[in-house]
Amino acid sequence: MIPVEIVKLKFVRWIAYSFILLLIVLPSCNKDEPEHPNEYVNDWIYTNMDFWYYWNNTLPTNPDKTLEHEEFFKSLLNASDRFSWIQDNFKELQNSLQGISKEAGYELALYRESTDNNNVLAQIVYVKPNSPASNAGLHRGDLITKINSEQLTLSNYQALLGAISENHTITYRPFDVSTQEFGTDQTKSLATIEYTENPNFLTKVFTYNDRKIGYYVYNFFATGPTQTSTQYNAEMDEIFAGFQSSGITDLIIDLRFNSGGAETATTNLASLIGKDVNATKVFTIREYNEDVTAEIKNEPTLGEGFLTVKFLTKSQNVGSLLRNNRVYILTGTRSASASELLINGLRPYMDVFLIGNKTVGKNVGSITLNEDNDPNNLWGMQPIVTKSFNSLKQSDYDTGFNPQIFLEDNSFILYPLGDTRERLLNSALREITGLTEFGRIGSAQSLGSEVGHSLDLKKRSNMLVIDPAVQKSLQDLIRHN
Numbered sequence: 001m002i003p004v005e006i007v008k009l010k011f012v013r014w015i016a017y018s019f020i021l022l023l024i025v026l027p028s029c030n031k032d033e034p035e036h037p038n039e040y041v042n043d044w045i046y047t048n049m050d051f052w053y054y055w056n057n058t059l060p061t062n063p064d065k066t067l068e069h070e071e072f073f074k075s076l077l078n079a080s081d082r083f084s085w086i087q088d089n090f091k092e093l094q095n096s097l098q099g100i101s102k103e104a105g106y107e108l109a110l111y112r113e114s115t116d117n118n119n120v121l122a123q124i125v126y127v128k129p130n131s132p133a134s135n136a137g138l139h140r141g142d143l144i145t146k147i148n149s150e151q152l153t154l155s156n157y158q159a160l161l162g163a164i165s166e167n168h169t170i171t172y173r174p175f176d177v178s179t180q181e182f183g184t185d186q187t188k189s190l191a192t193i194e195y196t197e198n199p200n201f202l203t204k205v206f207t208y209n210d211r212k213i214g215y216y217v218y219n220f221f222a223t224g225p226t227q228t229s230t231q232y233n234a235e236m237d238e239i240f241a242g243f244q245s246s247g248i249t250d251l252i253i254d255l256r257f258n259s260g261g262a263e264t265a266t267t268n269l270a271s272l273i274g275k276d277v278n279a280t281k282v283f284t285i286r287e288y289n290e291d292v293t294a295e296i297k298n299e300p301t302l303g304e305g306f307l308t309v310k311f312l313t314k315s316q317n318v319g320s321l322l323r324n325n326r327v328y329i330l331t332g333t334r335s336a337s338a339s340e341l342l343i344n345g346l347r348p349y350m351d352v353f354l355i356g357n358k359t360v361g362k363n364v365g366s367i368t369l370n371e372d373n374d375p376n377n378l379w380g381m382q383p384i385v386t387k388s389f390n391s392l393k394q395s396d397y398d399t400g401f402n403p404q405i406f407l408e409d410n411s412f413i414l415y416p417l418g419d420t421r422e423r424l425l426n427s428a429l430r431e432i433t434g435l436t437e438f439g440r441i442g443s444a445q446s447l448g449s450e451v452g453h454s455l456d457l458k459k460r461s462n463m464l465v466i467d468p469a470v471q472k473s474l475q476d477l478i479r480h481n
Contacts, residue, residue, distance in 0.1 A: 036066040041377050045069065045086070048369050049076050053084075054384045056289050069379060083337075083362060083384055090370035090380025100197075100225065101458065102165050104190040105131020106138055107257065108454040110157055111410065111447040120152040120451060121145065122161075124172075125409070126201070126219075126257060126417060132191045139175060141414035143182065146171035157452055164454070167191050180413055196225050199261075200235045202254075204418050205246045208433045214248040214318070215425065217417055218269070221261030221338040233268045240272040240316040249323050250432045254330040254417070256356055256409055256424065259455055260337030263309070263365065270342055271312040273327055274349045275319030282391035283345045284309045286365070292385065302473060319350065326351040328432065330424045331401070332409055334455045336360035340397055344390045354403035355427050361400035363388050405431065412445040 042065040050056055055078035063075055073086040095101065105128040113119040122144040127133050145152060147160040148168050169189045173182040202217040216239060224231035243251070251273065263284075270283055277283075286307050288296065296302045319325075329343060331354050340359050346352050364387050370380035389395040407427055415422040420429060430436060 038067065038069060038072070039065045041069050041379055042067070042072045044371070044377055045073055045379070045381065046076070048381070049073075049383060051291060052289075052367070052369070052383060052385045054078075054289055054364060054386060055081065056291065073381060081384055083364065084366065084382065086379060086381040089378055090368070091378075100194060102192050103131075103195050104133045104164060104168070104192050105195055106133035106454075108144065108161070108164075109410070109450050110152070110161070110452040111449070112154065112451055118154045119145070120154060120157045121447065122147075122152055122157075123414065123447065125414070128195065128197055131195055132193060136188050136190060137174075138172075138188075139177075140416055141175035141177070142172050143175070144170050144172040145185070146187075149187075154451065161452060161454060161457065164190075165192060165457070175414070177415065177419075198235075199232055199258075199265075200239065202418050203239050203242070205243070205248060206420070206429065208429070208435060211250055211323075211433055212246055212248045213250045213252060213429065213432055214243040214246070215252045215254065215418065216243075217254040219257045220259065221263075221265035221269075223262055223265050223268075233265060236265075236268060236272065237314065237316050240314075240318055243318050244316055244321070248318060248321055250326075250328070251318060251322055252328045252330065252425065252428045252432075254424070255335050255339040255342075256330050256332030257334060257455065258336075258339045259334045259360070259458070260339060260362070263338065263341070266338045266341050266345075267309060267312060268314075270345050271314045272317050273319060274311060274317070274346050275322065275325050277311040277317070277319065277349055278313040279310050281311045281349070282308055283311045284341060285389040285391070285393070287387040287389060288385060306473070322350075324351060326353055328353045328355060328428045330354075330428065331356035331359050331403055333357045333450055334360065334453055337362040337365075340401060341365075341388050343401055344388065344394065344397060347394070348391045353431070354401055355405040355407060355431070356403050356424050357406070357408055358402050359397070359400040361398050363395045363398050408446065410447045410450070412447055 046059075046063065046065070050059060053059065053076070058078050059076055063072065065072065067075060069088070070086055073084075077084055107125050108122040109125050110120050110122045113121050124138055124140055124142045124144065126140050127138050147163055147170055149171070150156065150160060152160055167190065169187055171185055171187045173185055175182055197219070199218055199220045199222055201219050202215075204215045206213040206215065218236075223229060223233045253273070267283055271277060286309065287293075288307075293307070296306050297304050327346065327350060329352060331339070335356070336359060340362060343352050343354070343359075344363070364384045366382045366384050366386075368380060368382055371377045387395060405427055407424055409424055411423055418425070420426060
């Protein structure tokens with residue numbers, strides 16, 4: 001039998017040990033800490049949305065913070081918000097906005113093959129230079145029927161389209177421009193890389209009698225491959241200096257694949273086009289919610305002037321060269337956001353003549369919100385925080401801009417961009433010159449209405465991103481709050 005004294009001693013030690021454990025455990029049960037693992041990030045989401053969100057007065061008062069983060073974010077959105085989004089890795093978000101993504105280097109428009117079946121055709125609309133797709137010999141106009149040996153259909157095309165961000169195979173019919181015919185099915189394997197796309201895709205100058213016509217294909221708005229780089233803007237300036245030295249009389253800007261991007265790049269392009277614009281003229285006016293507006297106006301380093309974006313004074317501006325003070329812009333089903341900001345901002349200063357499809361209709365802008373140094377929160381979100389107006393206080397394009405000449409880029413025969421037989425460019429050249437012959441125009445056979453597009457997979461799609469300097473000033477505001 002164990003002596004009673006020893007039993008008492010052990011009991012006293014057990015009590016002491018239990019008390020120590022209790023002291024250790026109690027601090028971790030702080031009532032201020034989230035009770036659910038999702039609440040930490042969701043608290044951050046709600047706090048930011050409550051201050052920044054353009055529709056912050058419609059946020060639910062008691063949202064369920066135990067929801068998964070993306071579901072929680074969506075539960076906060078206003079019914080009219082089609083564009084705010086969130087991503088689980090803010091660095092991937094930032095890369096996407098600068099045109100960096102894992103891909104093979106080609107973009108697709110998808111159409112139903114026939115009303116008699118559910119098959120889908122994926123037509124290559126452009127191939128990016130020095131990419132795996134370019135090196136494999138793919139071209140605009142090629143028709144893809146299978147991805148990873150699986151026939152594209154209405155029920156699977158979205159999943160198969162998502163698969164092209166990894167190594168994949170395609171079965172396709174190559175289009176021969178010289179014969180205007182399609183070859184037999186071929187299969188090719190395509191690797192994906194982290195590809196940095198340059199938005200300055202193509203430039204040309206066409207001469208017809210007394211007209212010199214500058215043509216510029218610009219595929220998204222970005223100042224450079226990083227947030228602080230100005231490489232792409234500098235290249236844009238050089239392109240317009242070339243137009244200037246060529247003495248162009250007319251200008252065609254091709255934005256059919258341009259679904260948005262950086263406000264600073266948009267301002268730069270507008271400043272190269274508009275007649276008599278300079279740093280004293282208003283390009284766009286930003287409207288925030290009442291809370292943010294009050295903070296901006298009350299902050300001495302910002303003030304009411306912070307709500308107005310002026311043009312830049314650019315020596316490369318070609319506005320005074322353009323006949324009838326008109327610029328021609330080619331649009332498509334994915335022309336959105338910053339592209340529409342360009343159109344709206346130029347309208348008070350010149351005639352903006354649209355050829356192509358109706359634009360998306362996005363007159364709002366966003367900022368990137370993330371925590372740089374919090375290992376417990378790698379999420380990044382891109383909420384709508386502002387509405388855009390031009391110098392005449394107009395913002396009437398939430399349903400899109402209707403072109404003066406409606407023309408779809410959905411021909412069965414697609415000519416290369418910059419080819420005078422290419423449907424949208426051909427229409428612009430005819431409108432400018434009054435001439436009717438630019439080589440034999442491609443087949444009028446149509447592929448019908450789009451059912452999808454690879455550009456929809458790009459996080460930068462439908463984005464108007466406030467410039468980094470503005471974002472920093474606004475971030476300082478939220479830290480102040």
